[in-house]
Amino acid sequence: MNYKRIGIVGGVAPPSTVLYYQQIIEGFQGRLGRDHYPELVIHSLDMGEINQYFNKEDHDALSDKLVQVIDGLSGAGCDFALFACNAMHMVFDRVRQRVQVPMVSLIQAVLEEVHLRQLKSVGLMGTTFVMQGGIYRNPLEESGIKCLLPDEEEQAWIMEVILRDLQLPDIPEETVTRLLKNVERLSEKGADGVILACTDLPVAITEEMSPTPLLDSTKIHVKATLDYALGEVQ
Amino acid sequence: MNYKRIGIVGGVAPPSTVLYYQQIIEGFQGRLGRDHYPELVIHSLDMGEINQYFNKEDHDALSDKLVQVIDGLSGAGCDFALFACNAMHMVFDRVRQRVQVPMVSLIQAVLEEVHLRQLKSVGLMGTTFVMQGGIYRNPLEESGIKCLLPDEEEQAWIMEVILRDLQLPDIPEETVTRLLKNVERLSEKGADGVILACTDLPVAITEEMSPTPLLDSTKIHVKATLDYALGEVQ
Numbered sequence: 011m012n013y014k015r016i017g018i019v020g021g022v023a024p025p026s027t028v029l030y031y032q033q034i035i036e037g038f039q040g041r042l043g044r045d046h047y048p049e050l051v052i053h054s055l056d057m058g059e060i061n062q063y064f065n066k067e068d069h070d071a072l073s074d075k076l077v078q079v080i081d082g083l084s085g086a087g088c089d090f091a092l093f094a095c096n097a098m099h100m101v102f103d104r105v106r107q108r109v110q111v112p113m114v115s116l117i118q119a120v121l122e123e124v125h126l127r128q129l130k131s132v133g134l135m136g137t138t139f140v141m142q143g144g145i146y147r148n149p150l151e152e153s154g155i156k157c158l159l160p161d162e163e164e165q166a167w168i169m170e171v172i173l174r175d176l177q178l179p180d181i182p183e184e185t186v187t188r189l190l191k192n193v194e195r196l197s198e199k200g201a202d203g204v205i206l207a208c209t210d211l212p213v214a215i216t217e218e219m220s221p222t223p224l225l226d227s228t229k230i231h232v233k234a235t236l237d238y239a240l241g242e243v244q
Numbered sequence: 245m246n247y248k249r250i251g252i253v254g255g256v257a258p259p260s261t262v263l264y265y266q267q268i269i270e271g272f273q274g275r276l277g278r279d280h281y282p283e284l285v286i287h288s289l290d291m292g293e294i295n296q297y298f299n300k301e302d303h304d305a306l307s308d309k310l311v312q313v314i315d316g317l318s319g320a321g322c323d324f325a326l327f328a329c330n331a332m333h334m335v336f337d338r339v340r341q342r343v344q345v346p347m348v349s350l351i352q353a354v355l356e357e358v359h360l361r362q363l364k365s366v367g368l369m370g371t372t373f374v375m376q377g378g379i380y381r382n383p384l385e386e387s388g389i390k391c392l393l394p395d396e397e398e399q400a401w402i403m404e405v406i407l408r409d410l411q412l413p414d415i416p417e418e419t420v421t422r423l424l425k426n427v428e429r430l431s432e433k434g435a436d437g438v439i440l441a442c443t444d445l446p447v448a449i450t451e452e453m454s455p456t457p458l459l460d461s462t463k464i465h466v467k468a469t470l471d472y473a474l475g476e477v478q
Contacts, residue, residue, distance in 0.1 A: 021281060024269050028262055031288070035258050047255060049290040053320060054265070056283040079320075086287060086316030 013038075013048060014239045017088030017111070019079055021054030022061075022095040023177055026209035026228060030094045033232040041240060048239065051086045053079045061173075064097060064139055073101045073108070080109045090114060092235055096207050096227055097139045112238075117145055119234035120205055120227050124155065127223070129203045131156035133196030135189070136207030138169045146207060158201050160192045168192065176210040189215050197222040247272075247282060248473045251322030251345070253313055255288030256295075256329040257411055260443035260462060264328045267466040275474060282473065285320045287313045295407075298331060298373055307335045307342070314343045324348060326469055330441050330461055331373045346472075351379055353468035354439060354461050358389060361457070363437045365390035367430030369423070370441030372403045380441060392435050394426045402426065410444040423449050431456040 016034065020027030031052065038048045055075075063072035076098065080091045090112045093099060099117045106113045124132055132150065134141055134157055142165070147157045160168060167188070175185045189211070193204045203223040206212055209231075217224045236242075250268065254261030265286065272282045289309075297306035310332065314325045324346045327333060333351045340347045358366055366384065368375055368391055376399070381391045394402060401422070409419045423445070427438045437457040440446055443465075451458045470476075 021283070024265065024281070028265065031258065031262065045292050047258070047289075047291040049255070049293075050288050051316070051320075052286040052288065054284050054286065055281075057281040058279050059283075082285070082320030085319040086285075086313075 012241075014089035014241070015087055016048065016050040016235060016239055017080065017083030017086070017091040018050065018052040018094050019055065019076060019083070019091060019098070020052050020094040022057050022098065023210050024054065024057075025177065025213045027052060027054060027094050029209070029212060029228050030232060033229065034235065037232055037236045038239075041236065049087075051083050051088050053083055055079070060098075064137075069101050069104070072098075073104045076101065076105045077108045080105065080111065080113075084109070084111045090238060092116070092231065094228075094231075095209055096145070097137050099145050100139065100143060114231070114235050114238050116209075116227055116231040116234075117149070119230050120146070120207070120225055121149055121153075122234075123225055123230050124150070124203070124205070125153070127203060127225075129155065129223075131158060131200050131202050132225070133158045133160075133193070133199070133201035133204035134207050135160060135168055135192060135196075135204060135211060137172055138165055140207050141165050141168075146205065156200070158196050158199050160196065164192055164195075172208055172210050176213050181214045186214050186219075190220060193220050193222050193224065246475075248323035248475070249321055250282065250284040250469060250473055251314065251317030251320070251325040252284065252286040252328050253289065253310060253317070253325060253332070254286050254328040256291050256332065257444050258288065258291075259411065259447045261286060261288060261328050263443070263446060263462050264466060267463065268469065271466055271470045272473075275470065283321075285317050285322050287317055289313070294332075298371075303335050303338070306332075307338045310335065310339045311342045314339065314345065314347075318343070318345045324472065326350070326465065328462075328465075329443055330379070331371050333379050334373065334377060348465070348469050348472050350443075350461055350465040350468075351383070353464050354380070354441070354459055355383055355387075356468075357459055357464050358384070358437070358439070359387070361437060361459075363389065363457075365392060365434050365436050366459070367392045367394075367427065367433070367435035367438035367456075368441050369394060369402055369426060369430075369438060369445060371406055372399055374441050375399055375402075380439065390434070392430050392433050394430065398426055398429075406442055406444050410447050415448045420448050420453075424454060427454050427456050427458065
């Protein structure tokens with residue numbers, strides 16, 4: 011069986027890395043059959059260390075770390091790599107330029123999905139780094155697509171629950187309800203769809219739970235990854 | 245924070261690799277605190293390829309593959325490695341001699357637990373490779389501990405469900421019941437405890453479900469791994 015070996019930079023956070031692993035295997039088997047298991051490598055990072063780089067905006071140290079990790083994945087036989095985390099994409103271009111293997115971008119995959127669905131105005135929920143930064147906003151606005159955010163207070167709350175509740179084995183029901191309420195408000199503000207722009211969010215809320223279309227960044231990234239690994243997309 | 249970086253040879257099968265990952269992170273946080281995440285690397289193998297080596301008893305090819313994988317983990321910064329699978333331990337000694345990093349043996353950890361619990365007669369449930377081979381039986385019998393197996397028909401059925409039902413997202417209730425029935429029969433034959441000698445079995449049955457003491461090889465191996473990673477045991 012011919013496929014490119016996937017290298018996953020994960021651990022930020024662990025539950026979403028499990029989702030990636032499970033969805034990649036399910037997707038692989040869905041395309042090739044039940045007996046097929048992809049060989050792949052996951053480098054699970056120390057989330058505490060990575061959050062320090064984010065908080066200090068130390069993109070140099072973050073990039074150095076990620077380059078080293080991807081070199082290790084490449085040494086372990088991976089043909090390409092991906093960040094199983096939205097926020098890490100702040101340094102995607104810098105890292106990509108310094109590594110030997112190709113990388114599949116989550117942001118690019120989600121943007122392609124936004125265009126495919128012909129959305130004119132999208133809501134964005136994720137860590138504050140992602141909501142307040144430009145990784146989605148800039149390319150969206152350049153394409154004439156509006157980018158809407160939750161109220162400031164809710165942004166702070168979303169950040170808090172990503173770091174706290176979404177790491178728990180059982181997510182409190184109030185948290186799920188309030189996350190869905192935020193989706194609803196973004197829809198009332200005019201969003202045609204809402205990007206779950208943190209790979210931890212689908213641990214709590216899924217497309218089926220919301221009348222407003224949700225763009226699950228984990229699912230979209232996994233699909234792009236399998237397309238690339240199986241050579242269906244160049 | 246000072247700890248040895250863990251390299252996991254996993255994917256045989258994926259659900260048990262997820263258990264290892266989750267239990268290692270939980271155990272790490274249980275010992276060091278909620279904010280601590282271990283950096284680690286998982287090389288998830290193609291289970292189809294590995295099962296072919298098992299079926300053909302091609303221990304040379306299996307060893308070559310595993311040496312290559314552990315060298316990759318070591319190159320990715322891992323300080324030691326482990327097989328997240330009982331059956332792979334058939335080649336543990338051969339592989340250990342050929343790699344640069346130390347390895348933590350699941351079999352040794354389980355045997356120590358058998359001695360610690362002062363069991364005189366243990367049941368063994370796992371793949372046919374493990375039940376019919378000597379990786380547990382030989383060291384147990386050398387220590388004067390009886391090693392009891394399920395009836396032959398049940399052995400074949402256990403092998404079947406490990407490969408089929410235990411890989412499903414929802415495990416059929418009849419499968420769980422019949423696995424527990426096997427534990428009960430081993431206990432009736434005189435077993436003081438039963439070794440769940442396949443890392444996939446705890447996906448279906450856990451210690452809490454059985455009046456007969458179960459030795460969960462995944463849990464025991466994870467504990468030994470954390471002891472080693474955190475330097476509590478030499």
